[in-house]
Amino acid sequence: MSVFESMAHYGYGEVHCVRDERVALRAIIAIHDTRLGPALGGCRFVPYANEDAAMTDALRLARGMSFKAALARLPHGGGKAVIMAPEGSYDRPALLRRFAKFIDELGGRYVSAEDAGTGLADMEIMRTETKHVVGLSPEHGGSGDPSPFTALGVRRGIEAYVELVLKRQSLAGLHVAVQGVGHVGYNLCRELHAAGARLTVSDVRDDLAAQAASAFGANQVPAAEIHRVPCDVYAPCALGGALNDRSVPQLQCKIVAGAANNQLASDDNGTALHARGILYAPDYAINAGGLINVAQEVAGYDADKARERTLHIYDTLLEIGDRSLRLGEPPHRVADAMVQEILAAAT
Numbered sequence: 001m002s003v004f005e006s007m008a009h010y011g012y013g014e015v016h017c018v019r020d021e022r023v024a025l026r027a028i029i030a031i032h033d034t035r036l037g038p039a040l041g042g043c044r045f046v047p048y049a050n051e052d053a054a055m056t057d058a059l060r061l062a063r064g065m066s067f068k069a070a071l072a073r074l075p076h077g078g079g080k081a082v083i084m085a086p087e088g089s090y091d092r093p094a095l096l097r098r099f100a101k102f103i104d105e106l107g108g109r110y111v112s113a114e115d116a117g118t119g120l121a122d123m124e125i126m127r128t129e130t131k132h133v134v135g136l137s138p139e140h141g142g143s144g145d146p147s148p149f150t151a152l153g154v155r156r157g158i159e160a161y162v163e164l165v166l167k168r169q170s171l172a173g174l175h176v177a178v179q180g181v182g183h184v185g186y187n188l189c190r191e192l193h194a195a196g197a198r199l200t201v202s203d204v205r206d207d208l209a210a211q212a213a214s215a216f217g218a219n220q221v222p223a224a225e226i227h228r229v230p231c232d233v234y235a236p237c238a239l240g241g242a243l244n245d246r247s248v249p250q251l252q253c254k255i256v257a258g259a260a261n262n263q264l265a266s267d268d269n270g271t272a273l274h275a276r277g278i279l280y281a282p283d284y285a286i287n288a289g290g291l292i293n294v295a296q297e298v299a300g301y302d303a304d305k306a307r308e309r310t311l312h313i314y315d316t317l318l319e320i321g322d323r324s325l326r327l328g329e330p331p332h333r334v335a336d337a338m339v340q341e342i343l344a345a346a347t
């Protein structure tokens with residue numbers, strides 16, 4: 001597809017290409033939508049096979065950010081930057097500073113943050129050239145690690161779905177199977193354990209699973225088995241694609257609600273979950289806590305406000321699940337429709 005065809009496909013928007021050979025910089029900033037406010041989204045710094053791959057990544061990811069920000073009721077649109085990691089040696093700080101100058105020239109239409117291949121130190125370098133960067137360390141007035149907020153939001157989403165499906169006001173005694181106990185998964189286990197849930201955990205790293213099992217009295221199973229553990233809630237918190245042609249028919253739960261991005265390998269897998277009577281929490285709705293936390297930096301960071309906003313993920317999931325059950329529509333389609341309503345109302 002040409003750039004304009006791709007932009008039409010993803011419903012754009014604005015796309016900026018940045019090149020400065022003096023510092024080996026080649027980058028793309030995709031601004032998907034600004035109807036709700038400045039576009040917010042991370043800056044990826046990874047090798048790409050070619051320019052098309054970089055462009056597709058930027059367009060796809062920025063659109064995803066619009067959806068996530070809209071459902072989280074944030075005053076932001078979706079954006080994403082991708083820097084094509086240069087081959088050979090280069091001066092990384094100089095490249096990042098030049099890139100940040102370009103962000104600054106956009107005058108706040110795009111606000112950047114960490115993503116794959118960038119970290120806190122990079123954000124702090126970029127911050128020397130522009131104020132339109134968030135995700136700084138607490139020592140620099142930033143919001144710090146987003147994963148406890150993401151986990152808090154996932155716990156709230158699970159509570160909403162448990163109320164809808166199991167008619168229970170509490171997680172006490174419920175069985176949750178958590179796939180992946182990294183940053184978010186471990187914090188989610190802490191939240192669920194504190195709420196009285198019984199846990200089964202797995203991770204491709206046995207040491208991490210064993211650590212979570214010991215800290216939260218959880219049962220530990222091999223990574224290949226977690227999705228078929230009989231439980232009330234299955235929480236994918238590892239990589240994308242956990243809900244696929246192989247795993248969906250084997251699930252033995254009533255609810256799927258976890259933090260991982262891009263959980264559905266395909267749209268058909270969302271339809272298959274719905275046909276099996278399993279209520280799926282759309283990933284970009286339930287995992288917005290980290291984004292909510294980092295977005296709070298734009299207005300001056302306040303952890304209490306970030307927490308308060310994250311708690312509202314409960315209301316969003318209640319609405320998605322309720323509409324899905326009433327209309328007989330799969331939740332991932334309901335969530336997409338809600339985004340379109342929110343964006344249209346802002347026009």
Ligand code: NAD
Pocket residue numbers: 146147148150179180181182183184185202203204205208223237238239240259260261287288290291
């Ligand atoms: P992480 O890398 O800290 O943790 C992921 C864990 O999953 C690792 O421990 C890894 O060993 C494990 N894992 C990988 N493949 C697995 C498999 N097949 N089975 C079991 N375990 C497996 O990452 P994270 O920050 O905790 O993020 C987890 C997911 O949530 C990712 O999909 C991420 O995109 C998404 N997410 C994270 C945040 C956040 O605040 N960090 C926000 C929104 C979404």
